[in-house]
Amino acid sequence: MSSPSVNLTTSITASRRGPAPSWAAKQRQLFDLLNESARKFIDRYTRPDGTLIWRGDWPGMDGSDDPYEGFMNLALLHALGGDDWLHEASRRVWEGITWQWTEYGQIHREFDAYYDWMHHGEGYLYFYFLGLAGPATMKDRQRAVRFANMYTGDDEEAQNFDKEKQLMRSPLNGSRGPRFETSREDWSTHRGILDNYLAPYEDIPGVDFASGTCKWSDDTIYGHLIAMMNERMNRGDVPLNLNATGLVTNAFMHTADERYGRWVLDYLAAWCERAERNGGIIPDNVGLSGEIGEYNDGKWWGGYYGYRWPHGFMTVIEPITNATMNAVLLTGDMAHLGLARRQLDLNWSLRREENGAVTVPHKHFDAGWTDYRSATVKYPVYLWTVSMADEDLERIHRIPKLYDWNEVIVPNVSGKDGKLGRETKHYIVNTEPWFQYIRGQLPDYPDRVLDANFRLVVRQLERMDSPIGDPSAWPVDYNDDDFSSIHIWQELCPVYMESLVQLTMGGPMHISHGGLQHGRFRYFDADRKRVGLPLDTAALVEKLGDASATLQLVNTSQFETRTVVVQGGTFGEHRIESASVLDEADGTTADTAGGAVAGADAVEVGSKWLQVELPPGTSIRLELAMTRYANKPTYDGPWSPQSNGLLLQGRTQY
Template identity: 60%
Template sequence: MIKLAAEECWVPPQWALMERLLFDSLNKAAVEFVSRYVRSDGTLIWRPDWPGMDGSDDPYEGFMYLALLYVMGGSDEILELAHKVWEGITWQWAEYGQISREFDAYYDWMHHGEGYLYFYFLGLADPGYLKNRQRSIRFAAMYTGGDEEAPNYDPEKRLIRSPINGSKGPRFMMTEEDWITHRGILDHYLAPFEDMAGVDFASGTCSWSDDAIYKEIIRLMNERMARGDIPLNLNATSMVTHAYLHAGQEAHRDWVLDYIAAWRERIDKNGGIIPDNVGLSGEIGEYMDGKWWGGYYGWRWPHGFLTIIEPLINAAANAVLLTGDMKQLDIARSQLDRNWALRKLENGRHSVPYKHVDAGWTDYRPADPLYPIHLWFISMADEDLERIQRIGLEESSLAILIPGFSGTEEGTHRNTKHYNGNTIPWFQYIQGNNPTYPQRILEANYKLIHNQLNKMRSPEGDPEEWRADGYNLEALSSIHKWQEMCPVYFEGLLQTTHGAPMHISHGGLQHASVRYYDARRQRPGLPADVGALVEAVSAASLTLQLVNMSLLEQKEIIVQAGAFGEHRFEEAVMFNQQGKAIQRSAVGDKWLSIELAPGAGCRLELSLTRYANQPSYDSVWPDPYKEEILSGRNL
C-alpha cells in the first residue's frame, strides 16, 4: 500500500469543524437514544404483544444508523450498541411471533428491504462478526433455493413464488390478522382492485375499516395477488449480494445475475414494460385475466412507479457491483425511458404517469430526477447525466431540506424517508453548481439532531406512553416511534465525507465513492479530529480534501476506493492549501494511506478505474477466520 505524507499547515475550513461537531454530537446522542428506549439486554421498552405481519422492519429502521455511524467514524461504543440492539430486536420480534430462525417469517420486500438495511450496515461495520457472516449465507439460502424450510424460489421458472415471503417460505394465503395493523392507514389509499362491490375506485379511497370490505379485500388478494413474482422481489438481490460481500461465493453472484436476467426477459416479452405480476407458471398476468398491471405493490396499487423503479435500480446497482458491467443498468434505464416517453407537458413542466389502471396510464406527476441520479452515481455515464438533464433541475433544487422542520430554505417541501431528502442538491454540488452546499447541509444536520433530541426528551418521546395494549390506530402507530424520535441521522455527514447519496431506503446497499479506516486503531471510519470532503467525482477521478484539526497528534488515514473496495486508485496528486501540487505518486491499489502531521491537511486528486476489483466487506487487515463457517448436526 502506498503511503503519502501531508505536513503543511492547513487552516480548518468551517465544514471540517462542523463535521467533527456532528460526530461528537451523534456519538453522545446515540448513547442517550439507546438508554431511553432499550433495556440492558438489547430489547426495546415496549408493549407485551404485537399483531399482524407488519412491524418487524420498523424497530430495525429506528436503530439501523448506529451501525452506519460507526462505519463513518463513530465511537467504539456505538458498534457495541449496534450489535446489542440488533440482537435484542431480533429476539423480541421472534417472541412476538413474526421472526422465525432470526429472519422475518413472511412479508414483502418493500418492508424486508427497509428492515435489513441494519443488517447490511453491520456488514460494512464489522465483517469479522461470525454470527452475521453466517446469518448472511443462511438468509440468502432462503431465496436462492438452498433452504428447504423456505422454498421461496423456483429455480426452474426463475421466480420468487409469492410477494409475501420469508423464513417460512411463500405465503399463498393471507389472513385478516396479517393486515390488522394497516386497516386505518389504508382507508386513505385507493382500492387494490377496480371491481370490488361497494367501493368507488374513482374516489381514490377504500374503507379497510369496514369489516365486509376488509374480508373481500383479503379474499381477492389471496385469489389474485398472493401467488407468483413481482418487481418488488428484486430487492432480494441486495440480501444475496450482501452474502457475496461477506463470503465471496460465486453461487450468490450467479443467482443475482440470473434472477435479474429473468426479469429482463419478462420485460422483453411484455413489449418493453415491466409487468407487475407473473404467475407460478411464469405466465404474465396469470391471476389477473392476462393483465400485466394490477399486481401486489405494482402499477395500480398502492404506490405505482415508486415500487417499480426502486427495486430495479437496487438490483441493477447490485449487478454492476458484482460484474463491473454498466449494461446491467439497462433494466432500470429502459423503464425510466419508457416512463419518460409517456410524459405530458403541464404548466411548463414534464409529468409522467405513476400508475396504470384498466383505463390506461394515470396519476401524472412531475418527473423525479432522484432516480436517474442514483443510476448516474453508479455509472458516471453521460447517458445517465442526460436522463437527469432532460427532466430539468430548477433553481429550487439547490435548496436544502431541513429535516424535521416544515420545509426547506425556500419554504418548499419534499417527502423523505429517514429524513434523507437532499440527494438533488448534493448532486448539484458535486456537479459544481452548489458551492456552499457542504456548510449548509452540515448546519441542517445539526438542526435536525437538536430537534430530534428535543422530541426524544419530551413527553411525546416517553416510551412508557407507547406501551398501551389495543389494536386501535393510535396504539398501532407506536411502531414508528423509534424512527420519529431517533436523533442519529446524518445525511449531510455521509454525503460530504463519502461522496455519495444516501442509499435507497427500501433495500439499497450503501454505495460510496470512498470510505476510510483509522490506521493507528485498525478500525473503520475517520480518525478523531479529521475532516474529509469529497469535492468532485467523475468516471475516472475524484477530488478529496483531508484535514487534521489536532495540533498535538499525527493521524494516519487509509482511504478505500468504493464502499466495497470495488474501485482502484491509479495515481494520486497532492496539493497544499494554496493549490500548489506538492507530490505525485502511482498507486495501483484500492487502498491509499495518508499521514497527516498535526494541523496538516491536503487536497488529493485521485485518478481511478471503477469496478476493477471483486467487491467485498474485507477490511485492510485480513481476517484469519474469514473462511470459517460453523455447521451443525443433522438430526
C-alpha cells in the first residue's frame, strides 16, 4: 500500500443535459430538510455553549455514550455535504457533551472513565465522524492519539492493555484504566430497565433463570449480582474489546503512525489464537493470565456481553466484524477477514430446522447452545462489501429469506401506546434492500429509500413538537420502565440519513456499536475546498465490483456549474485507475466534453482522486476501474495537510 501525492490534474466534464432524475432531486431535497432539522434539533436541546438542556446529575456509569449518539450525525451530515455551519456546530456540541459528562463525573480527560466497548463503540462514532467532517483540527489529532494510547498500553494512568499477553485487562475500561470491581452506584441508573433482561448467570440466588428476567431493582438480588459479576466477569479480556480497534485505527488515520496499525493487527491475531485454542469457536472470556474461562470455572462461555448475555452472538460477531474490516482497511489483506468468516461458518454449522425454518443458536448456557433464531444477513453483507468475494456472497445467499429483502423500511419511531419505539439502533434498517439494489435486483430502490428517509425525518420532527419532545417535561426517575431520558436525544433526533450514506458512498451504514463508516467513495467540493458533495450535486453508486464501480453524478442546478472531487474509498484507501463515460440509456461507453473519451480510450487517472465538472443541468455516468486498498487510509482530503502534523507535548515533571 502506498501514500500517493495529491493529484487533481485528471478532470472530466459532463455534457449530457436534461431534467434531473427523481432520485437526484429527492436527494437534494433531503439535504435541505436535514440541514434545517439539524438546526432545529440543536436549538431545542442545547445551550449556546453546546451543553445539553438536561438534569443536574447522572451518577451511573451507563450513559455518556447516549448524548454522543443523539448528536453524532451532525458531523456525518457535514461530511456528506451538509451546511457549512455544521462543521463548527458539531464540534461545539461534542465539546459541550464532553464537558457536561465530565462534571457529572463519568468522563475523565475527555474520555469515558470506564465502561464497556459496546457503549464506547456507540459513543465514539461521533469522534470518528468528526474526522470525516474535516479538515481535522489539532484537537482532533491530539485527542485521537491520547485516546488510542489508553488502549495500546502507552498511557500510564490508563493501563487497560497488557502488552506482554496482548489482552485487555477488563471488559470495563477507559481513561481511568481497568475497572475490576463495580459498585452499586455504577449500575444505579439502569436497574429498572435491566429488570426485563436475562440474568447473567444461572445460579444467582433468588432468580429464576428460565424466566428470562432478573430483578435488578430488588436490593438483595442486586447485591448478589454485583458480587458475582465482580468475581467472575470484570477481570480479563472479552471479544467486545475488539471494538477498540476502531479507536486505534482512527488514530492511525490522523497520524499515519505505523505503531497503531501494528497494534490492531497484533490484537486481532491474539483473538485468532484464542479461538484456535478453543477448537475454533472464539471464547467470550479470558483471564488476566491468558487462560480461557479463568474466573468462570473453565467455561469459555459466560463472559461480559458474551454468549450467555441477552444479546448473545450479536455482541460477539459485531466486534469481530469491525476488527477484521479495520485490519483490511489498514493492510489490504483479505485474509484478515478470516476470524469473522470462521465464526459465521461455525455458527451456521450448528443450525437446525424448526417448523420448516433453518435457525442458528444465538446463546450458550451451561446446558449447551440455545436461543435458535434465523441467521442475521447483515454481517456477511458487511464482509462482502469489503472483500467482493464469492465466498462471502455464498454466506449471504445460504441464509433463507424468511422475510422480504426487497422491503424498504421506515423505522418504527412510535411504539406501543404512544411510547418511544426501540426496534432498531440508530435507525439502520435497510441493509438487505440496499444489497438487493447494488446486486441489480431492486432498480427502484434509490427513490424508495429516499421516500422512506423523508418519512422518518418528518415523523421525528413531529415527535420533537409533541409533548414528549419538551425537555422540561422529561421525568427525573432514573429507572422509569416506560421512559429513560438518557436515550431521548437519539430517539427524537431527526438527523438520520441512511439513504444518503448508502446511495452516495456505496456501502451500508456503519455497524452501530463502533464500526467505521466504510464506503466505496467520498466526495469533496472543489470550488469551496471542503468535504462533502457540492451544492446542488447528487451522487448514486449503481454497481460495485472487485475492480470497478459505476457512479452517476448530477447537477440539479440549471444555472450554476459545480465541480466535485470523487475520492476512492471513505478514507482514500482505493486508487481510481481510469474512468469511462457510460451512455445513459444502455450502459455503453460514450464521448464526453472536456477531453475525456470513454471505452477503449478511457481516461487514465492513477490517483485516489478524480475531478468531475458538472455544468448547469448536466449529469454523467462513470465506470471507474479501481485498485482497492492500494493506499494507506487517512482522513486527509485533497487540500488538507498530510497526517503527520505537529502534536503538543506536555510536561513530564512537576
